[in-house]
Amino acid sequence: MQKLLKPFIIAVLASSLAATAAYAHAFLDHAIPAVGATVSGSPSELRLSFTQGVVVAFSSVTISGDGGAVPASKPVNDPSNQQIIHVRVGHALKPGRFRVTWHVLYCDTQRTEGSYRFTVS
Numbered sequence: 001m002q003k004l005l006k007p008f009i010i011a012v013l014a015s016s017l018a019a020t021a022a023y024a025h026a027f028l029d030h031a032i033p034a035v036g037a038t039v040s041g042s043p044s045e046l047r048l049s050f051t052q053g054v055v056v057a058f059s060s061v062t063i064s065g066d067g068g069a070v071p072a073s074k075p076v077n078d079p080s081n082q083q084i085i086h087v088r089v090g091h092a093l094k095p096g097r098f099r100v101t102w103h104v105l106y107c108d109t110q111r112t113e114g115s116y117r118f119t120v121s
Helices: 002-022
Strands: 028-032 045-050 054-065 068-070 076-078 081-088 096-106 111-120
Touching: 028 111, 045 054, 045 096, 054 076, 054 081
Parallel strands: none
Antiparallel strands: 028 045, 045 081, 054 068, 054 096, 076 081, 096 111
């Protein structure tokens, strides 16, 4: 019985470690304007912070509102932290609800996407 128990325990531990690595995906950690926030006045830029470094050459961020797409710059990495990207808003946002949609490639070649909303009062 003990001859079988040791290989079984090793197999269980190895598979649990592999499962942890497979589910260790990067994601949006926080943003400015914040997810679901209401801000007074139009933000001049968005700041998105991720859990891993972002390769901006293969990443995009779009902003849309009731009037459609909002002009915005291409994302650029923060000079001091590759996990943060900045996107300049092309013009002042009128009061309303906006959706930020992002598609990013992480330094480990993992690609992910998502969106969030914020409101300008």
